[in-house]
Amino acid sequence: xxxxxxxxxxxxxxxxxxxxxxxxxxxxxxxxxxxxxxxxxxxxxxxxxxxxxxxxxxxxxxxxxxxxxxxxxxxxxxxxxxxxxxxxxxxxxxxxxxxxxxxxxxxxxxxxxxxxxxxxxxxxxxxxxxxx
Numbered sequence: 466x467x468x469x470x471x472x473x474x475x476x477x478x479x480x481x482x483x484x485x486x487x488x489x490x491x492x493x494x495x496x497x498x499x500x501x502x503x504x505x506x507x508x509x510x511x512x513x514x515x516x517x518x519x520x521x522x523x524x525x526x527x528x529x530x531x532x533x534x535x536x537x538x539x540x541x542x543x544x545x546x547x548x549x550x551x552x553x554x555x556x557x558x559x560x561x562x563x564x565x566x567x568x569x570x571x572x573x574x575x576x577x578x579x580x581x582x583x584x585x586x587x588x589x590x591x592x593x594x595x596x597x
Contacts (some may be wrong), residue, residue: 467470470578471571473587477578478546481522481590484515485549518593521586523547529580530573546573 492593526546530539537559545555555568578587 467584468587470576470582471574472578473581474574474578475488477522477581477586481546482536482549484519487515488519492580518586518589519521521592522581525580525584526573526577526587529576535576538576542573542577546577576594 479549486535526542527539529535530542533535541555541559544550544558548556559566561569581587
């Protein structure tokens with residue numbers, strides 16, 4: 466059974482948001498300021514850590530939205546999906562109507578979802594079990 470890229474993206478984004486919450490709230494590491502992570506340096510491990518998931522999710526999005534024709538979608542991806550800016554603020558910042566937001570969001574979810582599938586990040590349990 467084939468998984469729709471949009472579903473893969475939605476599930477992977479949920480893992481991203483949870484990983485970010487864990488790093489920021491429970492470990493005191495801000496995903497925006499990695500200078501705070503001195504005591505959480507990388508150590509070899511069989512399974513990838515959640516910070517590696519966040520980095521791979523980010524890289525997949527950047528690869529999917531690479532190119533000048535996708536620059537505006539990249540801004541939305543960084544602002545809303547990575548930065549977790551509230552919907553209303555992000556939409557206002559980008560100057561999008563609700564209809565425009567839906568269109569851009571569907572394009573981002575489809576393109577990024579395909580990239581996540583190509584990178585074997587979906588399903589997430591497979592990613593974590595196989596070491597990324």
